[in-house]
Amino acid sequence: MNTALDILLAIAKTPAFLVAVIALVGLLLQKKPVADIVKGTLKTFVGFLVLTAGAGVTQDALTPLGGMFESGFHVQGIVPNNEVIVAVAIQEYGTATALIMFFGMLVNILIARFMAFRHIFLTGHHTFYMAAMLAVIFTVVGFKDVALIIMGALALGAIMSISPHFLQRYIRSMTGNDNVGLGHFGGGGYWIAGAIGSAIRGKKETVTSTEDVKFPKGLAFLRDSTVAIALTMMVVYLVVAIAAGPEYAQSYSAETGTDVGNFIIWAITLAGQFAAGVYVILAGVRLILAEIVPAFKGISEKLVPNAIPALDCPIVFPFAPNAVLIGFLSSFVGGLVSLPIMALTGLPIVIPGVVPHFFCGATAGVFGNSRGGLKGAVVGAFVQGIAISFLPIALMPVLGNLGFANTTFSDFDFTVYGIFFGLLGENFAQVGVIIGLLAIYIAMIAYTVVKKRAKVTS
Secondary structure, rough: OOOHHHHHHHHHOOOHHHHHHHHHHHHHHHOOOOHHHHHHHHHHHHHHHHHHHHHHHHHHHHHHHHHHHOOOOOOEEEEEOHHHHHHHHHHHHHHHHHHHHHHHHHHHHHHHOOOOOOOOOOHHHHHHHHHHHHHHHHHHHOOHHHHHHHHHHHHHHHHHHHHHHHHHHHHHHHHOOOEEEEEOOHHHHHHHHHHHHHHHHHHOOOOOHHOOOOHHHHHHHHHHHHHHEEEEEEEEHHHHHHHHHHHHHHHHHHHHHOOOOHHHHHHHHHHHHHHHHHHHHHEEEEEEEEHHHHHHHHHHHHHOOOOOEEHHHHHHHHHHHHHHHHHHHHHHHHHHHHHHHHHHOOOOOOOOOOHHHHHHHHHHHHHHHHHHHHHHHHHHHHHHHHHHHHHHHHHHOOHHHHOOOOOOOOOHHHHHHHHHHHHHHHHHHHHHHHHHHHHHHHHHHHHHHHHHHHHHOO
16 A cells, blocks of 8 residues: 555544644635634644543543443443454454545545535544444455445445435534534434434424523532533442442552552542543534634535535534433433343343443434433433444344454444345345445435425425
């Protein structure tokens, strides 16, 4: 692989660089002054680094919680985690993954240019994860070399375009405009949460939002989302830490080479670290939105008319901070409720992954709240939590040797598209996958034609 392609792929896999380059191109196309170009590019770059840092802090706080839960409640099984399964996959499928990702992004841009699907998917790490999954499944089906890259890129480009498109009406409910979209492969779960919110709302003109919950005067401080998140997570961490006992803290210290000290103080600190991470995420999102949307207009006006940047899931967190916490807890409860059902039905046990239940559950909570208020946030995120608990079980058989790993993909779209293409390949070989992909593109073209006709007659 040549150096130029290596650099392009490295940029594509690094969200901060990718979005900064997009901002730079947009500002250049608008012929902005040099000072504005430098400021807009750097602030977009720094904003994504702030968001990434916050996500890292939050994830570092959540990782021990999953181990505490397994140790305290004596549950063992499969732990869905995108990062872990991809790390295993790229050892064998690394080159195919990188090429599928690169050409898939080009397909996404072409679709945004010529079809009714206007989003350009900018969440680099999720693009990389989906490319890895497609590389695995299409290799298992029997595609090789150029055919593998072409099929993978066409599938990836379509998925990158479809997922944010059908979420946009909910984003519009939150923001009041189409300046930004959601680029995250938990999209199907978020759509379900939004639909549940709409059903709960019915014909009511207004509903009680998670942000309008009225607290007694003595508890008014809970309206501060940082305080509410910190206190709630302290309760969660303490319950789980006490169940696990000091032994888990000792084993964690030995395993990681860090002295965590007293296990109660450690649990409280982790809860505070979690709240701090969410606070940093929100700050990063605000910084990105202030810069990327104006910069993206250059690309929209010059290269891809009316294009919408599709960004990572924390982009919606500032629109309903209370729903973030409510969604996470509701999704996690959905995962817990799923455990005894799996055990009783003889299915593999999928341990609730705290990281996917946080990021996907929190986002589902915001989507549910956007239409159905507090009830929509609770029910929508709960159902999403059940979905991401059972869907990975159906995905595992189509992953070849990776299906026997002690982990799998966690988010909704990974599992649904993986199951779709995997079952087509399993039952109809390569022809089935080609027909399935062809059907997706025919549907996208038909949808575009209908949309254009409707626009002409309106």
